[in-house]
Amino acid sequence: MDAAPDFTPLAEEAPAPHRAAVTGTLYGVGMGPGDPDYLTVRAVRVLERAHHLVHFCKAGRRGNARTIADAVVRDPAREWPLAYPYTTEIPADSPEYLAALAAFYDDAAQKLADELGAGRDVAILSEGDPFFYGSFMHLWRRLKDRFPVEVVPGVTGMSGCWTRAGTPITWGDDVLTVLPATLPAADLARRLRDTDAAVVMKLGRHLPKVRGALKEAGLLARAVYVERGTMKGEHVVMLADKPDDAAPYFSMVLIPGEGRRP
Numbered sequence: 001m002d003a004a005p006d007f008t009p010l011a012e013e014a015p016a017p018h019r020a021a022v023t024g025t026l027y028g029v030g031m032g033p034g035d036p037d038y039l040t041v042r043a044v045r046v047l048e049r050a051h052h053l054v055h056f057c058k059a060g061r062r063g064n065a066r067t068i069a070d071a072v073v074r075d076p077a078r079e080w081p082l083a084y085p086y087t088t089e090i091p092a093d094s095p096e097y098l099a100a101l102a103a104f105y106d107d108a109a110q111k112l113a114d115e116l117g118a119g120r121d122v123a124i125l126s127e128g129d130p131f132f133y134g135s136f137m138h139l140w141r142r143l144k145d146r147f148p149v150e151v152v153p154g155v156t157g158m159s160g161c162w163t164r165a166g167t168p169i170t171w172g173d174d175v176l177t178v179l180p181a182t183l184p185a186a187d188l189a190r191r192l193r194d195t196d197a198a199v200v201m202k203l204g205r206h207l208p209k210v211r212g213a214l215k216e217a218g219l220l221a222r223a224v225y226v227e228r229g230t231m232k233g234e235h236v237v238m239l240a241d242k243p244d245d246a247a248p249y250f251s252m253v254l255i256p257g258e259g260r261r262p
């Protein structure tokens with residue numbers, strides 16, 4: 001009898017009776033917070049083998065997930081950029097944005113379905129973890145009932161950030177709340193007042209609003225600002241000491257918990 005493998009085989013390595021007959025596998029690959037050293041072994045195995053390496057990007061730019069992959073694979077022939085029709089040009093809750101994004105995901109899903117149907121494996125490179133605010137999820141939702149899927153978990157951006165900030169995020173019974181900075185100011189303040197620890201993501205132009213909500217909740221003195229955590233250009237500073245309100249896409253605010261510490 002064969003010895004059992006000490007890890008789950010990738011779909012294409014599975015013994016024949018368990019292998020999907022003709023279709024390829026859709027992989028959602030967590031690429032971690034930025035430093036390629038935080039890629040998982042399984043992510044690297046998928047990156048090395050998949051027929052297509054799909055990544056989301058702004059038109060004319062390289063996606064950050066693809067940049068992380070450079071440490072493992074430099075293979076332009078397998079690269080497949082998917083350029084968003086909009087990123088921050090119009091409000092994300094406007095009907096025009098929602099319609100354009102739905103058409104974009106429908107079209108991309110159809111093209112990937114053609115490849116999967118022809119037996120080719122497609123890896124979608126996702127910053128951090130694919131199932132945590134990931135664009136991958138919109139393709140996964142459209143394809144998961146038709147093709148074999150494997151999601152490879154990744155180190156999230158927030159855990160990369162609190163690690164680089166050198167601050168534990170939760171102690172004892174601390175409750176952690178994750179907030180998108182895109183919420184209205186009153187909602188941010190209410191939820192911040194009602195939690196022990198928090199992560200505020202998607203800062204961009206919303207940083208002044210977040211600063212105000214933190215002040216209102218009495219938490220500004222504890223807030224740590226992390227820009228490009230684990231990446232080139234990383235910057236960590238107490239938010240109260242940050243002199244301006246400029247914040248790039250890859251930035252977040254951490255409110256470390258102060259729970260039970262025997």
Ligand SMILES: C[S@@+](CC[C@H](N)C(=O)[O-])C[C@H]1O[C@@H](n2cnc3c(N)ncnc32)[C@H](O)[C@@H]1O
Nearest residue numbers: 033128129132156157201202228229249250251
């Ligand atoms: C659409 S979410 C994607 C989250 C991702 N799937 C994850 O697991 O971290 C994008 C937001 O994640 C945060 N983020 C992700 N990685 C980061 C990093 N290395 N440094 C700072 N912020 C990061 C930023 O707040 C950014 O606006």
